[in-house]
Amino acid sequence: MAGLVASPTFVGRVEELQTLEAARKRAADADRAVLLVGGEAGIGKTRLVTECAGRCAADGMRVLMGGCAPVGDGALPYAPIVEALRGLLGEIGVAAGRELVGPAWPELARLLPALGEPDRHDPLGESAQARLFELLLGLLGRLGEQAPLVLVLEDLHWADRSTRDLLAFLVRNLRRERLLVVSTYRTDEPSHQRFGPYLAELDRLISVDVPMARHPSVHCNLLLARAERSRLEGASDPERWQEAAATWESLTRPFEAAYARFRQAEALLASGAAREQAETALRPAHHTAVALAAAPLRREIELLAQRGRLRLQEPVDAPTMPKAASLGLTQREAEVLALVAQGRTNRQIGQVLFITPKTASIHVSRILAKLGVTGRGEAAAVAHRLGLDKP
Ligand SMILES: Nc1ncnc2c1ncn2[C@@H]1O[C@H](COP(=O)(O)OP(=O)(O)OP(=O)(O)O)[C@@H](O)[C@H]1O
Ligand SMILES: [Mg+2]
Numbered sequence: 347m348a349g350l351v352a353s354p355t356f357v358g359r360v361e362e363l364q365t366l367e368a369a370r371k372r373a374a375d376a377d378r379a380v381l382l383v384g385g386e387a388g389i390g391k392t393r394l395v396t397e398c399a400g401r402c403a404a405d406g407m408r409v410l411m412g413g414c415a416p417v418g419d420g421a422l423p424y425a426p427i428v429e430a431l432r433g434l435l436g437e438i439g440v441a442a443g444r445e446l447v448g449p450a451w452p453e454l455a456r457l458l459p460a461l462g463e464p465d466r467h468d469p470l471g472e473s474a475q476a477r478l479f480e481l482l483l484g485l486l487g488r489l490g491e492q493a494p495l496v497l498v499l500e501d502l503h504w505a506d507r508s509t510r511d512l513l514a515f516l517v518r519n520l521r522r523e524r525l526l527v528v529s530t531y532r533t534d535e536p537s538h539q540r541f542g543p544y545l546a547e548l549d550r551l552i553s554v555d556v557p558m559a560r561h562p563s564v565h566c567n568l569l570l571a572r573a574e575r576s577r578l579e580g581a582s583d584p585e586r587w588q589e590a591a592a593t594w595e596s597l598t599r600p601f602e603a604a605y606a607r608f609r610q611a612e613a614l615l616a617s618g619a620a621r622e623q624a625e626t627a628l629r630p631a632h633h634t635a636v637a638l639a640a641a642p643l644r645r646e647i648e649l650l651a652q653r654g655r656l657r658l659q660e661p662v663d664a665p666t667m668p669k670a671a672s673l674g675l676t677q678r679e680a681e682v683l684a685l686v687a688q689g690r691t692n693r694q695i696g697q698v699l700f701i702t703p704k705t706a707s708i709h710v711s712r713i714l715a716k717l718g719v720t721g722r723g724e725a726a727a728v729a730h731r732l733g734l735d736k737p
Contacts, residue, residue: 373526413500423508490524502531582613607631687729
């Protein structure tokens with residue numbers, strides 16, 4: 347590292363870290379999580395993964411790390427996993443290591459001599475390799491039972507065949523283990539061409555069987571794309587926009603949700619729906635655009651409101667309702683109180699609201715109890731003070 351200065355503080359990479367954080371939460375919930383981190387040499391893959399690993403360790407997860415080296419074929423098979431397991435043995439000791447692996451530990455010792463005397467010394471054949479993979483899967487599963495586990499395999503572009511097979515096996519067979527596998531690779535290595543199909547296959551395995559719910563923002567973007575497509579094809583579909591908006595709302599992504607609601611209102615207007623329906627979609631969008639100071643979106647919304655003669659404010663009497671509700675009054679009781687404040691009798695109230703005088707009197711007693719007052723005069727005073735008596 348002579349001549350190189352590493353920054354003591356980790357900079358940026360907010361989105362990448364968020365992805366890693368989400369993956370490690372999934373792993374902690376026993377939901378297989380595998381991440382591939384690709385990028386050019388020196389772009390910061392190791393630094394990113396180390397930062398994440400540090401956070402995992404601070405959170406009580408166990409971190410095992412190993413890397414591939416540029417030694418070409420003939421390299422020690424399974425080099426990164428061997429390195430990771432050597433780290434584990436250093437941490438827990440050989441006896442505990444054997445116990446975790448189980449009685450078949452001499453098989454694993456063929457890779458990891460630190461475990462003890464291996465059962466044989468000849469190279470691993472196909473069936474021995476299959477047993478070894480199962481052993482490793484079992485070991486990782488049991489380690490995950492003790493504490494969620496993070497396995498970092500670095501520089502996959504240099505991986506030998508055995509390591510690649512092992513990683514593909516893990517990706518294919520991990521199910522409910524509390525394990526996060528993070529693997530880094532360079533995208534600008536000359537070997538990348540050769541390595542590409544393997545990566546593509548790995549990627550496919552990672553995404554296979556994974557319901558959309560595990561990638562909620564991908565799901566949202568697909569819904570959004572579907573809605574945009576209907577718009578670009580000249581038949582903007584309000585239902586698609588509604589679906590996209592509701593999904594962004596469920597992820598608490600207000601800007602995207604507001605945009606989708608705006609398009610929903612636009613589509614509703616274009617399809618001849620009732621103006622109130624478009625208003626219902628447009629109002630929360632306007633509210634969000636104002637709150638986020640999202641000026642261009644706000645302008646679009648206001649223009650649409652003008653064009654479609656949509657009201658962006660609630661009808662004027664609505665603000666009285668939250669006040670009444672905050673006093674614990676129902677809408678009907680608020681109406682009765684407004685009439686009490688105007689000095690109406692139970693019979694008159696009954697006439698106005700099409701209810702019997704008896705029902706009106708029951709409403710009045712409830713109102714007095716809720717307001718904590720003893721008579722109609724006092725109730726009227728409260729109503730005046732809060733402006734509930736005004737239409
Ligand atoms: N987000 C960051 N904040 C601060 N320093 C960083 C950040 N990312 C990378 N660096 C620094 O940049 C240098 C190169 O980063 P790193 O070793 O992580 O790259 P890499 O992608 O793993 O490269 P290689 O492909 O050679 O393994 C290191 O000194 C690292 O500390
Ligand atoms: Mg690196």
